[in-house]
Amino acid sequence: MDQRLIIVSNRLPYKVYIDDQGKLKAERSAGGLASALGPLHDQDASLWVGWNDHSAIPLLPNHKRHDAKTIHEANDLLRSHRCIPIELTTREAKGYYDGFSNSTIWPLFHDFPHFAHFEEDTWKTYVAVNRHFCDAIADIYQPGDIIWIQDYHLMLLPDMLRCLFPSATIGFFLHIPFPDYEEFRKLPWRSEILSGLLGADLIGFHTYDYVRHFLTSCHRVLGREDHFGSFLINDRTSQADVFPLGIDYQRFARQVRSTSAKKMIRTFRREHSSLKGKVMLSVERLDYSKGIPDRLLAFEAFLKAYPEWIEKVTLVLITVPSRENVTSYHALKRSIDELVGRINGELSTVDWQPIDYYYRSIPFESLCTIYRASDVMLVTPLRDGMNLVSKEYLAAHDGTSGVLILSEMAGSVHELSDALIVNPFDQHAIVEAIHKALTMPKDEQIRRNETMQKRLKRYTSDKWAHQFLHALSQVKESQQHLGTARIDAAKQTSIAQAFRNAHRKVLLLDYDGTLMPFSKDPRSVVPDKKLITLLKRLSEQNDTTVVILSGRDKQTLGTWLGDLSIDMVAEHGVWFWDKIKHVWILGEPMDASWKKRIRPIVEDYVDRTPGSSMEEKDYSLVWHYRTCIRDLADRRVCELKNDLSSVVDDLGLTIMDGNKVIEIKPASIEKGAAAHRWFRDKSYDFILVAGDDVTDESMFHAAPDNALTIKVGNHATYAHLSVENVEHMRKLLSSLVNDTTPSN
């Protein structure tokens, strides 16, 4: 990569420790993020900015805290690994990390609102620390750098950087879930968080659900509407998209194949399973989102429901210390300790105890050993952004048996559908899944794992990082085409000149809002005489094709414009007018059976929103709300989109937010695709494309580079040029036929 990459995350990817000789050393941390981005950071000139948490460096004997010299040395050491350490005071770390990040955002975003504290003080510290990060990046930033910010600790940073460097390339990835609007709206600083994120050019999430939640919140909180996940903000776009994080598959698969690992695996099994017994594993950071108590209770219920498994199965429970300064984690630790004690106390026999409990972090080699030596892995978080542990277990079982029981609340479930999927709140379901896992034939285990392993081998963490950066560069490239210039008198003359000089010309024109102004009653927007004359004169020019591309139904267009010698496209690209035979031709075979499901939903909105109406076209349904009270309409638009969002994907439909209309239509139908008939004809040396609303953006996007794309109105657009209104558009068209008289 030619450009310099600046990775930014809460922590740096190196752990500083003190070796046997008392010297400071740095080693790469284990864990998903460090291994996903490590190879990119290793490339020349890449930098990593993060908090250097001194409290994580072990203290020298007889020391209560690190002295300034040690801290200075640690920072130098990190800098030598191309890390930029950020210093935080104890108060800042408490407010920003323990406070706002882990006691407000983490619980709220994981559906634990009752654990979330909303405190002005910690919020202010969060803002201040994001500002420190911003300042540190500003010190090193060079034009052309790519900045990639990671996770929920730094959600304000994208916009802070955007204000300083308007044209910088900024990516953001959220590693935790984005909650649905009903949860998110509770956050007192919800607008600030969303605006902060929208400072990025590309915002990545693990799953489509999180993207959807984010888009809905942007609409409902900020009133911003997206176009296929992309927001137009001033003169740039901000795109939200899905990038499921993978793992370094071969690292796990290789590790368990080594001779030393095989020996360790045998020893582990000898120690942890009685004769013919099975080992079940549970390993993660100690966190309430991981559902550890519910899992223990389910295991207890299993042993009671299937007592034949007493002495035949052991649950190895490894919880890794995490966020020990946050109060809710203390209570959780206590309740897990008590539960393990009670279950072991009640069910243990002389030779066996059901749960082997460890509260510690373990080295990578041991983690792989334990993964491989376990017959069943229980991953039942109540909510988890992705969950890498579930993927790592499968990599450690490369080509072999082993059963994964996986919560449907983990992001990884979308990729690991051959696991035994459970609702983590349904104890009975977990009990039955454990039984099924323990009795599953080996060949079925291998078969199930194969499909999942195949995917994990391809979608590695490395691929994730490259895909994200590739998408970021694409967003940046598409922004280059966003600037629009108003067509003034000189430009109009040069366009007219180009038209006259060209050999073959095509004009692709939207109708409503481009050639005719809007009216309260869409049926009254009949073309006036001047427009008919203008279109007629244009179509009579030598070698000139005029095409009207409209969302309107074919009957209306045929009645209004059918006598002209022009091409027409109705319903955004469903029907094409044959101007010789005077018939409408279906562009491609289509199915309209979906209307049965959608019609009652739209009808319900018509009933509940006075002034609105439903229009039914051959292959789309439209909800019109131009004459409704604005506040009510805005609310209903959000509600309708929410209601539809869960069904449209399955039915292959898309929701189009037009000018005071919501249109539901097959996803494949859009004006951009329809316009290809003319765009692909390379003999046109003058191409003019004009439109006013969001449905026309796909035409601007698809138009060849030499096309003149013209937006009617002031909204942000992919078009290169713009005119103020319908009147100006008509003037421009008139100038092509030497008629500059006003059109109205």
Ligand code: GDG
């Ligand atoms: C957050 C999101 C999302 C754990 N204990 C030890 C150890 N680990 C390693 C695992 C794994 C990583 O830490 C944990 O990742 P998870 O994804 O399972 O969970 P979170 O820590 O909650 O991570 C999560 C993730 O970010 C990435 O986007 O998937 O949803 O919550 O790699 O192997 N590694 C070693 N010893 C341990 O004791 N060596």
